[in-house]
Amino acid sequence: MLDFLGNLKRTHYAGALRVAHEGQSVVLMGWVARRRDLGNLIFIDLRDREGIAQIVFNKDQSAAAHAKAETLRSEYVVAIEGRVVRRQKANPEIATGEVEVVASALHILNTSATPPFVIEEEINATEETRLRYRYLDLRRAKPQANLALRHKVILEIRNAMSELGFYEVETPMLTRATPEGARDYLVPSRVHPGQFYALPQSPQIFKQILMISGLDRYFQIARCFRDEDLRADRQPDFTQLDLEMSFVRPEDVFEVIEQVMQRAMRVIGVNVAAPFRRMLYKDAIRRYGSDKPDLRFGMELADVTQFFDAGRETLKFEGSVFALTATGGATLSRKQLDELAEKAKGFGARAMYTIKVAPEGIASALAKTLGDEAVKKIAEAAGAKSGDLVVAVAAQKQIKGTEAAALVAGQMRLHLAEKLNVIPAGRPFATAQGKSFASAQGKWEFVWLTGFPLFEWSDTENRWAPAQHPFTGIVEEDLEKLETAPWEVRSKGYDLVLNGVELGSGSVRIHRADVQARIFRALGLSDEQARQRFGFFLDALSFGTPPHGGIALGLDRVVMLLAREKSLREVIAFPKTTAAQDLMADAPNTVPQEQLDDLGIAIKGPK
C-alpha cells in the first residue's frame, strides 16, 4: 500500500516554486494540506517547510497517479513527480500561486490519522489542544516562522558576540542550590543519597569565576530554571544571553549589548539608533510609575499630591496622588469611568478622581473639595488639553520605598494606553511563505535603567534583601552607608527595557572579598552562614579578582517582541502551561518505585 522512498530525491521545496521554474521536472515531498476532488481532476495543496504548492492529478494524462490520489487524506506524507506549469488562473493568495505541478507519479510515503484540528493558518483550536498536539500545531506557517525567526536572531547574536571577542563557555546544569532568589529545581543525587543538585537559575557564579580565571569575555546562550509561578512572559525553563566581561564600566557593557541588539533588530529589518536612552530608576518611577517604562507613548505622570492638601480632611487619606492625561478620554462614558475606578482599586489605589477637560471648561467632582483653582492646576500639571481626561489616583504612602500612587498610576497608564489604542503597533516581518503577520508601523524604544537601590525591604523575610543578586556592585561613595543607611545605597546594577518589557538586567560586580563580606553582613548573613553558602566563591574572590561586570538578556522575550507575540509560548517549541506542565509529554509525572529507591527518596504523599 505505502510506497518506499527508494532512490527518489527531492529537487525543490514546494513553497519555493515560482514562475522561473516553469517547464522544469521536479520532485516534491511534503504533507497533504488539502484535497479538492473534482472527479477526474484532483487538486492537492502540498505543504512543506517553505510553503504550499498546488499539485494537479488529471485522469486523462496520468491515470495511475490520479487513481492513487483518490485515496489521499489530510496530512498524508507524499512524494510528487511532475512538471511545473504556469496556471491558467493565478492564485494571488499564495506565494507559489502563479504555478502548479502537473503530477506524473505519486508516492504515498505515509498515512496519517485524522488530525484533531485542521492544520491551517486561521487556527480555531484552543491553546490546550494546540499544546497537546504541539507537533501538529508546529506544522503551521506562523509557528514555523517564529521558530525560524528565533533561530536567525540567536545565530546573529552568537555571531555578534564572537566577533566582539567573547568566548562561548558552557557551565554545568547540575550545580548547587543557591540560597537567594527564586526557588530551585532540585535533582536528587544517586551517588550521594539525601543530597541534591540544583538546576541553575542563571550561570551567575560560574561566569564571575570565569572572569577570575582570566577568560576576560564570556558569553553563553544559557538555559535557566526557576521554580516560580508562570505568566504569559515567564516559563520555568528559559533561555538567556548571558555575558560577563573584565575590566569594564557599565558603559562598556551597554555598548556591547547595543551593538548586539542592533544586529538582532536588523534580522526583522529594523534599524535602531544607539546609544540607547538612559534613565534613572527614580525618574522612571516618578514619570512612568514603573521600573520598566514603555516609552512608545507619552502620558507621563505628574505628582499632584500638593494640590490635595486642602482636601485631606474631607477625602480622608494621607498618601500621595499621581495624575496622568488620557488623551481624548473626555468622551468616556459614566460606565467606562466606573470600570476605570474599579481597575484602579484592583491596582491598589485608595481612590481615583477624574477631571474632564472640555471646550466649555473643566469639570470634576473634586472642585467641591479642592476648589476650581486646584483642579485647574492639577489638569495643567498633567498636561491635559481640551478633549482629554485627567485621571488621578491616590494610594498609601510607600511600598518598598517607592511611591505607591506612582506605581498605581503607572499601571493605569498602561491600561488606558491600551484602551485608547495609543500604543504604536509593530512592524511587519516576513515569513518563509512571504506573508507578513503584523502590519502597522511600530516603535522600538530601548532604555537603560540605572541608579537602583542596592537593597529593598522584604516584608516576607522582615529584613533588607538585595534588589538584584548579592554580588551586585555598589557605588563607591555609598560604601560608608552600608551599615548606617542601607536604603540609600545605590547599586551598579542596570536593566535593559524594550517597549515596556524587561529584557534583562546586569551589573558591575563586587570584585573585592572584603566588600562582599560587608554586603553579606548587611543582608543579615553571619560570616559562618556566608561561608557555608558561598564559601568557594569567597575563596575565589580572594585570589586576584579583576573588576568585572555583565548582563543577562531573556532571549525568549526578545524573540517574542520581534515576532509581535503576546506570549512566550508562541516562540518556544515545547512550552509549558501556567501550571508548569508539558501537555504533550505529560511532564512532570510519577516515576517507578525502583527509581525512587535508588535515590533514597520516599514520597510523603500527594500533599
Added chain:
RNA sequence: GGGGCCGUAGUUCAGUUGGUUAGAACGCGUGCCUGUCACGCACGAGGUCGCGGGUUCGAGUCCCGUCGGCCCCGCCA
C-alpha cells in the same frame, strides 16, 4: 496562596425560568463531479454535557467539591 474567565460531537461553539428526542458549523465517511484553490452537491456516522457528590419527580442547566486551560495579584529578573 488569592482573584477573574472558561470546560457540551474529532474541533470551535449555541443550548430558554430545571422538562422528556442535546443542536450548528467545520472536520470525518460514502457517492457524484475536468479548473478547483475554505471546490460544489447528495446522503451518513459521530455525545461519559471534564470528573465526583448533592438538591429535585426530573440536572447540560441549580449547589458543593475536584481536575484541566488562559489572564492577573502574590512570588519571580
